[in-house]
Every structure is written in structure tokens, then in C-alpha cells.
Amino acid sequence: MKAIELDEVQKALDQYSNRDVYIHLETTNGAYAKHFDRNAYNVGAFIRNAEVRYTRAKLVDAGDAFRVGLKMDKGWIYAEGVTDWELNEDGQLLMAGHDSEGRVMVALQISENPFRY
């Protein structure tokens, strides 16, 4: 993956609009957060291979990271803290936010075919 470049990623996002696509969305602070610091909380959520169709995608530069919003007919998909991206050989658009140790904090991925499950 490489650092997000706004125009390129916006173009990639637009390619999937008004099409049936599969989404992977996750955020986590890890299963060991509380183990390593009793004052921390383990929180996380993920959804893999939700079938959606969005009518508009917008990538917003927040300075040190980006926010992505996908507008659907009946709702929204949103990710904050995204820093890196890749259009992989399977034609999947991968976006993720990493901390200074390279750990994933948030990920939003879009694909025309289901992600491996």
C-alpha cells in the first residue's frame, strides 16, 4: 500500500459508483488493548462482503489522514483515519489507516467480486 493521493483515490472510488459492489469495513484497537492497559477498552467492528451500491463517493483530506463517505440510496458508509491505499491485482480498492507501528486501525475496501471468506 502507499500513501493516499486524493485525486487518484477519488478516481478509483468513482469507478465503483452506481454498481453492485462488496464492502469490507473494519475498525479495531486490538483484542489485547485491555490486556496491555487496564484502563483501555477493547472495541472493534467489522463487516465483510456486505453487498451495497453507492451513488456518490467522496474522499476528504483531514490533514494527517483522510475520511471516506459513500452515499447510498438508503444510507451511508463512512470511514475516518484512512492513510494508505492500493488497487490490487484482483481489482479491489483497499484503503486502510495505520498507526506509527504499522498496525491497522481502520480499513475500507471495495470490490466487484466477493472478498475471500
Place this chain on the structure above:
Amino acid sequence: MHKHVIVIYPHPDDESFGSSGTMTQFRNQGVPVTYLCGTLGEMGRNMGNPFFANRETLPDIRKKELLDACKILDVNVEMLGYRDKTIEFESRDEIAEHLKGYLEDIKPTLVITHYPGHAVHPDHDAMGAAAVEAVRKMDPEDRPEVWAQAITNDRYETLGKPDIVNNVEAEFDVKVAAIQAHRSQFEGMFQKMRQSPDFKGQYEDVMERFKHEEFYQWQFNN
């Protein structure tokens, strides 16, 4: 002497961090060891530091790391095909039946797994519970010993002293090599341990933590 040891954990790297010194001791005695690895750690947060993996490449990378580690440890490995972070939501009974198939096939005299409810990660707890259940389902005459590994910070307060404490300093170079085979994972994990406010004072060095491997002997009441 044990005839065959089966190790059951959910993630590639649990074996190296958890009991690779003990596995090496068994291998040095000529005892076969088989690792049943529940998942490919698909949802791992560590992607290497600097990161070189992503959510979609991570499973294949971790599979290779697992095979490399098991080669270093000279143990057989079977991948069970569950998915990281989801084991507790599967049917415990189905997983237990699945594991029991391996137990009946391989006929181990010892099973090493996580101590259910005292293993921090929900996959550890769920896999440990299924492993214990798999052994419980067996005829009491045929059951292998079960060594359960607790890793909670309050394990001594809640469970007492472990029954088995293996000093693995003599096997430490093998253990470290196996841990390092999990290249995408170990640096991030070490970093978290070094920075942990709840670990400070327990170990002068994070490596000290790995020089002893502790287990509780599981007692079956029926």
C-alpha cells in the same frame, strides 16, 4: 514419556509465543508434535513494521510464516480453516467434534491448549474450550492429558500456581527463531509488551517473559 503431543491454538504465532520451548523439548526427546492451527490470523492488526501486508494479503503471508515456524520447530501442522475473530460465534460442539477426529486419528497422550476463560483473546478462549470439550467427549480411558495455558494478568490470583512450569532457556534460540518467523507479527507484539503499563515491573526484559512456559493440568470430573 509421551507418545504424541497435539497443540491446539487459534492463530499462527500462538504456538511460537506460547509453547515452542516445550514443543522443542518434546522434539528433542523424539516425541512427535502436531500443531492444529485454527485460523490464518486473517484479522490481525499487525501488518509488519514498517507494514508490508494488507488485509487481503495477510492470510497467505501468515500461512507461510506458520509453515516456516513449524519447520524451525520440526512439528507437523494442520490448518483447520476457521476464520480469525469468529471462533466464539461458531458451534462449540461442531469444533469439538472436528478436533475429536484428529484426537482419534493421532491418539496423542498430551494436548496443549489455552485455558478457556483465562486466555485474553476470544479466539483463545473459544478454541481452548472446544479442545477441552473434544477431550471430554472421549472415553475417559482414552483421554490424553490436557495442559491448559492461562495468559491473563491475574492468572495466579484466580487459578493459583501453574502445575507445570517449563524452563526453556536451553531451547530459547529455537523459540526466538520460531517467533521471528512470524515476521508480520512479532515486532508489533514486542512493542506492545514493552510499552504496556500493566507489564512494567513484571519483567526487566520482554524476553524474560518467554523463558518459562506454564500450564495447568486440566481435571475432568466425569
